[in-house]
Amino acid sequence: xxxxxxxxxxxxxxxxxxxxxxxxxxxxxxxxxxxxxxxxxxxxxxxxxxxxxxxxxxxxxxxxxxxxxxx
Numbered sequence: 001x002x003x004x005x006x007x008x009x010x011x012x013x014x015x016x017x018x019x020x021x022x023x024x025x026x027x028x029x030x031x032x033x034x035x036x037x038x039x040x041x042x043x044x045x046x047x048x049x050x051x052x053x054x055x056x057x058x059x060x061x062x063x064x065x066x067x068x069x070x071x
Contacts (some may be wrong), residue, residue: 003017016070017071
């Protein structure tokens with residue numbers, strides 16, 4: 001399982017492994033889980049290739065990176 005942090009203010013998407021401590025546990029007023037809010041959101045994927053496909057399809061205007069802590 002993988003998570004993608006879509007971050008509009010930072011203009012980037014960061015992919016994390018399932019148990020990374022950086023993953024947001026609760027939705028905030030500006031950051032959603034499973035949906036984008038004002039500042040973006042966290043989205044879960046079954047595989048890294050699925051996350052990459054979503055990035056290419058929906059967020060290619062943002063920078064793509066893998067988390068330096070969990071990868």
